[in-house]
Each structure stands twice: as structure tokens, then as C-alpha cells.
Amino acid sequence: MAQSTKKSLTPSSVADIRQAELQYFKETQKKKTKRYKKVRLSRSLWGDVILLLFLLAFGAFSAYPLLFTITNSLKGLDEIFVFPPRLFPRNITFDNFVDLFNLIGNTQIPISRYFVNTLTITLFGTAGHVLFASLAAYPLAKRRFPGRHLINQLVVYSLMFSAAVTAIPSYMIISWFGLIDTQAAIIIPAFGFTLGLFLMRQFMNVIPDELLEASKIDGANEYQTFFLVVMPLVKPAWLTLIILLFQQLWGTDGGNYIFTENLKPLSYALRQIVAGGVARTGTAAAVTVIMLVVPIGVFIFNQTKMLDTMAHSGLK
Amino acid sequence: MVTKALNPSPSKRVSTWTLMKRNKIYYSMIAPFMLIFITFTVIPVLMSFVLSFTSFDMLQPPKFIGLSNYINLFLNDDVFLIALKNTLILAIITGPISYLMAFVFAWLINELPPKIRWLLVLIFYAPSISGSAYLLWLLIFSSDMYGILNATLMNLSIINTPILWLESPKYALTILIIVQLWLSLGVSFLAFIAGLQTVDRTLFEAGAIDGIKNRWQELWYITLPQMKSQLMFGAVMQITNALGIGMVSISLLGFPSVEYSGHTIVTHLLDFGSTNSTRLEMGYASAIATILFVLMLGANLLVQKLIRRVGT
Structure with missing residues (x-):
């Protein structure tokens, strides 16, 4: 890190930091693999x-x-x-999948509409959550300021009860904001999903302080440090957040918040099709498969990264 | 002036204030998240608590009625008592079992070769990640002879006529338990796997030399104490899920379920607090929510205390 004492954030110094990160992670990775080597005793x-x-x-x-x-x-x-x-x-x-798309004739709204709705909710909700949660997690993990301890404490307590507890007042608040019957009613509260913030914070705890110091010496302000140094380092954590939010949002059926048929998500349509009785068994299976494929697909590609994040999930 | 009188050391106040001003960039970073967190989590919890002492139908302003809601819940609302009983039964069974399952499977999987481990993690984790795919249990427990369970049992000549799985009160809790367990290998399961991977393996060798004879001793004396923090995190997740069973019941058993056989605190809350409900009583629903909150927080804090003793 000797060269990185330059006063401005030049591309070369960013590259230096990247290099250092890479080195650091390679080394820890090496240590890990060594540790994992099978020792089969007491079996x-x-x-x-x-x-x-x-x-x-x-x-x-x-x-x-x-x-x-x-x-x-x-x-x-x-x-x-x-x-x-x-x-x-x-x-x-593949008749069932074809039938599914032909259900367009029977209902006023094509199945693709529901699909687009689910996709909108999931993508916006996930993107916003990952951005806001990481942005908040960084100072909560690495910086000291008044109120930090209280907030961390609140976040841990909030993991201890489920959304049902807050459902009624949340409904009122959402209706005061005039968000009832819009997809924002589901997207915006999802930004504040505390499990995501918690995991992100835990993961950021292990970022070496020297790295952040180096970036500061290079003249980066906190936002630059966050986006250029911290975010690339915590990639496993944001993939984890993406998976978790997917899990939450992909299955949402709009609940009490969305009344207009046009805005309802796929899960709602699935429920209707399953309720359609025995004759729809095949199509119901097809919808379920579509519902399954995306979150499981995301997980298949990111399992290792998700486990990396979860290693730091512990509560003290 | 009042604040000054209350605060005998103004110098400390000033220094906190300057500290806050100096760190204002950090407040700007946490602001978007905290704003939403406070609006949709902190304020609702407080509102719920306040509203639980009122009668409120969302049309007229809330009217303070003291403890009436709580008294009614415990003395005059038989359905609530059923819901409370069901919730506790479900939580006491699915909570510990799902927690143990998550840990035991994580522990077993951890010893397998990486490729197989990868596959098993995927298989075990898939149900909980797949959103509302638990609806497919409707097909399994379907009441006619094409229902998968009925068909299988009939084919094996265990039963002659289809059983009305989802419509019979006596099966309701069992079905909920099965489906809940199927869904339960979630985040805590992953946390356990990850935690196990960070356990220092050299300690096992040391342990073997020190006279640890089998894997159970190894587990208790070496592995568990090292992953206490993951164990606590997992406990929080499983307890919160186990006490929050509700949507699964509504989707599988209907709302309300036959003779309230699958009624839980969450479904009871929705009965009074959802806008689709005919008996919109927000004050009453808030009292239910507050009880649920106390139950969840209490159970969590208690279990945290217990887990801190692991390995000692």
C-alpha cells in the first residue's frame, strides 16, 4: 500500500486498492481451503x-x-x-405451458401481465433495498457516530418479530401516503427489510480498516469510498440480499394492498388457477414451475457467495 | 431552558451535538433506510401498542377504552383462545424441530464432498426460497382420489375412500406442521452451514488427542461453542417463523379454517384487522398484534439466554 499515499483519487490508486483487495481475498481464500481439508476423526x-x-x-x-x-x-x-x-x-x-398462455382468452388479463407485475415489484424492491441497506450498513458497521449503537440494537430487535405484528399500522400509514392500490405499497416497505441490513452490516464488519483508510488518504469522500471500495468488496453480501428479497417479493400476492386486477402479481394468478379445480392441475403445475425457476435459478448460481455472507450472520 | 435544567452537564450535550454535526455524512447515508425502517417498523409497533387501548374502525377517530380489548380477548373471545393454543402448539413443535433440523442437516452436509454438499444445500433450501410454491401441497392433500396422498394411500390399499385432509379439523395442525417443516430450512440453515465452515478444524485433531471419542462429543465440546453466534441468529429466525404461522394456514386450510382448526394468532389478527374483513376493529386487532409482539420478543430473548449457555 506504499504508493497509495497520493493526495487525489486517481485511477491508478483505485487500481492499487483493487489490487490490494484482490491480494487480501486470495490470501484469506487460501487459508480457508487449507482449513477445510478433510480431517475425519472420531467417526x-x-x-x-x-x-x-x-x-x-x-x-x-x-x-x-x-x-x-x-x-x-x-x-x-x-x-x-x-x-x-x-x-x-x-x-x-409442453401443453401445460402453452395452455397457460392461452388462458388469455378466458380471463380479461393475460398471464404475461401478472408476470410483468411480479417482475416490476421484485426488481424495483430488490434494487432499492440493496442500495439503501448497503448505504446504511456501511456507517453502521465501520464508523462511529452518536446513535449508532441504538440503531444497531433496534435492527436486531426488529428481527425478533414478523411483519404480521406491524401489518395493521403499516396499512394505515400506506393508505395515508395514498399508496393503496399501487405497486409502491409493496415495493417501498421492502426497502426497509431489516434482515438484509443486518446481514450486510455483519459482512461489512470484516472489511479491513486499512483499506478504508487508504481510500481516505487518496482523497475519496465517504460516498466515493462506499461505491468504489466497499461495494465491490461486499458482492457476496448483495447477492445474498438479492436472493432474500427475491424470496420475499417474488411470492407476494398483493395482499390487501392491490385491488386492481391489472396490477396484481403472478402469485395471485397462481392462487386463482390452483383454485380453478382439478381440470387446471396441469396449468397450475406450470405456473408453479415458472414461480420456482427464477428464485431457485438465482440461488443455484450464487450459493457459494450466499454461504460466504451467512458465515458472518452471527448474533453476539 | 428546560432541557438545560434537566441536563446538568451542558458540555457533554454540546459535544454530542458537534459529534453529530461532524458525522453528518453518515446520517445522510443511513437516512433513506432509517426513514423507511422507522415509518414501516418502528412507528407501527408503537402505533399498535397505543391503538390496542382504543376502539377504532378507521372511520371515526380512535376512542380510549383502557384494557377492554385485552380483557375481551382473554375472557370473551373463545376463538382467540383457540388461536393462541394452536399458535403455541405449532410453535412448540415446529420451532425446536425446525431449529434442530436446520442444524443437524447443516452439520451432516458439511462433512460431505463439496459437489454433493452443493446439491443437498440446494435441495434442502429450495422449498423455503420458492415463494408461494407451498400451494402445491394443496395438490398433495387434495381431498378427492386424485390427490397425491390419497391416491398413493389407496394404491397401497391402506385406505379405501379418499380422506378429506384439508377439511377435517383433526388433520389441520398435522398438515400445518408438515408444511411448515418443509418450509423451515431457510436462512438459519444457510447460516449454520456457513458457520460450520468457519469452525477451526485443527481443534478437532487437538480434541481427538485430548480424548474426544465420538462425533457427538466433538459436536458439543468443539463445534457448537465455536458457532454460538450463528446458533443465536438461527434461533431468532426459527422462533419468529414458528410463532408467525398464518399465511400457510390461510392458503391451505382456508379462512377461516373448518372449526378454526388451523386458526392462529396471525389469522385471528387478519380477521379483525384486514380491510377485506367484515368486522373491521383496528383497536382489537392491535391488541392481538401487541400480544403477538410480546410473545415473539419474549420467546426470542429467553432462548437467547439459553443458547448463551451452550458448551458450558
């Missing part, structure tokens, strides 16, 4: 077998409903009603 074969069976049994319980829905969505109507039910289809067909 009995008998225990291994029992525990493995137990694991497989629960794995089946966990996967079966999802797997069944996925295969159901690929079955023709005749095969869905085969008695007894089969897990795997003989003839794979």
Missing part, C-alpha cells in the same frame, strides 16, 4: 450409514413435492389423472 461407520440414510430420507421429503410439480407440468392431462399417480411422465409435453 464410526455405523454412525455414517445411519446419518446418511436420515439425510436421504429428508432429502426425498424436501425434493418430492417440487419434483412432482415439475414433472406434472410436463405431463398431458390424461397422464396427470392416471391412477395411481406416476412421478415421471411417459410422454413429455
Whole structure:
């Protein structure tokens, strides 16, 4: 870090910092892999077998409903009603997905509308949350100022009760702001999701102070430090926040907040289709698959990063 | 002047103020989040508490009625007592089981080779991440002979006629427990896996030399004490979820469920506090919310105390 004592934030000094970060993370990574090396002591074969069976049994319980829905969505109507039910289809067909898009004729609103609504809510809600939560997490983790301790404490307490507790007053507040029957009624409260702030703060706690000092010496103000140094470092954390918010928002059905059919999200449509009875079983499976694919897809690609973040999730 | 009289050391006040002014950039950074957090979390909790002492239908201004709401809840509202009982049963069963499950699976998975570990984490975590996909349990517990469970049981000749799973009060809690457990390997599960990965493995060797004989001793004496903070975080998540069961009940068992068999504090709250409800009574609903708040916070703080003792 010797060169980084220049007085201005030139591109080269930013590059220096990046270099240092990279070095730092490579080193910690190396340490980690060394630590993970399998040490198998105090183990009995008998225990291994029992525990493995137990694991497989629960794995089946966990996967079966999802797997069944996925295969159901690929079955023709005749095969869905085969008695007894089969897990795997003989003839794979995409009719259910086609039907889904043909439901346009039966309802006034095409399924794509619901899809766009869910997408809008999820994207805006997630983006806003990640930005606001990281922006707030940085001073809460790394800087000292009056009120910091109180806020950190409040955030931890807020993890200890669910949204149901605040549902009624939140509804009133949202209606005072005139946000009822708009998607903002779901998007804006999502910005303040405290689990995200908590995880982000915990993750930022481990950023080495020297890195922030270096950036300060380079003449960066706090916002520049945040966007140029901190944010690139906490990428695993924002991916985690994205996944968590996805999980929250992707499944929202608009609840009490959205009345206009045009604005309702996909989950609502799914509920209606499932309620449509046996004849819709195939299409219901198809909608569920669409609902599933996105969050699970996001998780598949980011599992390692999410685990990186969760390693710092501990409550003291 | 009053503040000065209340505060005997004005110099400290001034210094706090200057500190705040000096750090105003940090306040600007936390402001957007805090504004929303205060508006949609802090103020609602306080409002809920205040409104719980009033009668309020959102049309006329709230009227102070003292403890009447609480007295009515516990003495005159049989359905609330059912809801309270159901909530406690569900929480006492799903809370500890889901917590143990999350930990045990994380612990078992952690020993497997990375590729298999990756796959199992995905499988176990998928249900909780998939939004409202728990609706597919409707198909499994569907009451006709095409319902997956009915069809399977009939095929194995265990039963002859389809069972009305979702319509019979006696199955309601069991179904909720099963679905809740299916959904329960969430954030805490990931926290545990991550926590286990940071446990210092050299300690295991040291432990083996010091006479640790099996994996259970290793778990209790070495692993658990090292991941106490993740254990606490996981407990918070699981307790809050276990006491907050409501949407699953509404989606699977209907609202209200048959004979209130799946009624919980959350559904009872929605019964009085949602605008779709015919009996809009915000004061009463706020009293329910306040009870839920106290229950959740109390359970969490109690369990935190217990977990601090792990490994000692």
C-alpha cells in the first residue's frame, strides 16, 4: 500500500486498492481451503450409514413435492389423472405451458401481465433495498457516530418479530401516503427489510480498516469510498440480499394492498388457477414451475457467495 | 431552558451535538433506510401498542377504552383462545424441530464432498426460497382420489375412500406442521452451514488427542461453542417463523379454517384487522398484534439466554 499515499483519487490508486483487495481475498481464500481439508476423526461407520440414510430420507421429503410439480407440468392431462399417480411422465409435453398462455382468452388479463407485475415489484424492491441497506450498513458497521449503537440494537430487535405484528399500522400509514392500490405499497416497505441490513452490516464488519483508510488518504469522500471500495468488496453480501428479497417479493400476492386486477402479481394468478379445480392441475403445475425457476435459478448460481455472507450472520 | 435544567452537564450535550454535526455524512447515508425502517417498523409497533387501548374502525377517530380489548380477548373471545393454543402448539413443535433440523442437516452436509454438499444445500433450501410454491401441497392433500396422498394411500390399499385432509379439523395442525417443516430450512440453515465452515478444524485433531471419542462429543465440546453466534441468529429466525404461522394456514386450510382448526394468532389478527374483513376493529386487532409482539420478543430473548449457555 506504499504508493497509495497520493493526495487525489486517481485511477491508478483505485487500481492499487483493487489490487490490494484482490491480494487480501486470495490470501484469506487460501487459508480457508487449507482449513477445510478433510480431517475425519472420531467417526464410526455405523454412525455414517445411519446419518446418511436420515439425510436421504429428508432429502426425498424436501425434493418430492417440487419434483412432482415439475414433472406434472410436463405431463398431458390424461397422464396427470392416471391412477395411481406416476412421478415421471411417459410422454413429455409442453401443453401445460402453452395452455397457460392461452388462458388469455378466458380471463380479461393475460398471464404475461401478472408476470410483468411480479417482475416490476421484485426488481424495483430488490434494487432499492440493496442500495439503501448497503448505504446504511456501511456507517453502521465501520464508523462511529452518536446513535449508532441504538440503531444497531433496534435492527436486531426488529428481527425478533414478523411483519404480521406491524401489518395493521403499516396499512394505515400506506393508505395515508395514498399508496393503496399501487405497486409502491409493496415495493417501498421492502426497502426497509431489516434482515438484509443486518446481514450486510455483519459482512461489512470484516472489511479491513486499512483499506478504508487508504481510500481516505487518496482523497475519496465517504460516498466515493462506499461505491468504489466497499461495494465491490461486499458482492457476496448483495447477492445474498438479492436472493432474500427475491424470496420475499417474488411470492407476494398483493395482499390487501392491490385491488386492481391489472396490477396484481403472478402469485395471485397462481392462487386463482390452483383454485380453478382439478381440470387446471396441469396449468397450475406450470405456473408453479415458472414461480420456482427464477428464485431457485438465482440461488443455484450464487450459493457459494450466499454461504460466504451467512458465515458472518452471527448474533453476539 | 428546560432541557438545560434537566441536563446538568451542558458540555457533554454540546459535544454530542458537534459529534453529530461532524458525522453528518453518515446520517445522510443511513437516512433513506432509517426513514423507511422507522415509518414501516418502528412507528407501527408503537402505533399498535397505543391503538390496542382504543376502539377504532378507521372511520371515526380512535376512542380510549383502557384494557377492554385485552380483557375481551382473554375472557370473551373463545376463538382467540383457540388461536393462541394452536399458535403455541405449532410453535412448540415446529420451532425446536425446525431449529434442530436446520442444524443437524447443516452439520451432516458439511462433512460431505463439496459437489454433493452443493446439491443437498440446494435441495434442502429450495422449498423455503420458492415463494408461494407451498400451494402445491394443496395438490398433495387434495381431498378427492386424485390427490397425491390419497391416491398413493389407496394404491397401497391402506385406505379405501379418499380422506378429506384439508377439511377435517383433526388433520389441520398435522398438515400445518408438515408444511411448515418443509418450509423451515431457510436462512438459519444457510447460516449454520456457513458457520460450520468457519469452525477451526485443527481443534478437532487437538480434541481427538485430548480424548474426544465420538462425533457427538466433538459436536458439543468443539463445534457448537465455536458457532454460538450463528446458533443465536438461527434461533431468532426459527422462533419468529414458528410463532408467525398464518399465511400457510390461510392458503391451505382456508379462512377461516373448518372449526378454526388451523386458526392462529396471525389469522385471528387478519380477521379483525384486514380491510377485506367484515368486522373491521383496528383497536382489537392491535391488541392481538401487541400480544403477538410480546410473545415473539419474549420467546426470542429467553432462548437467547439459553443458547448463551451452550458448551458450558
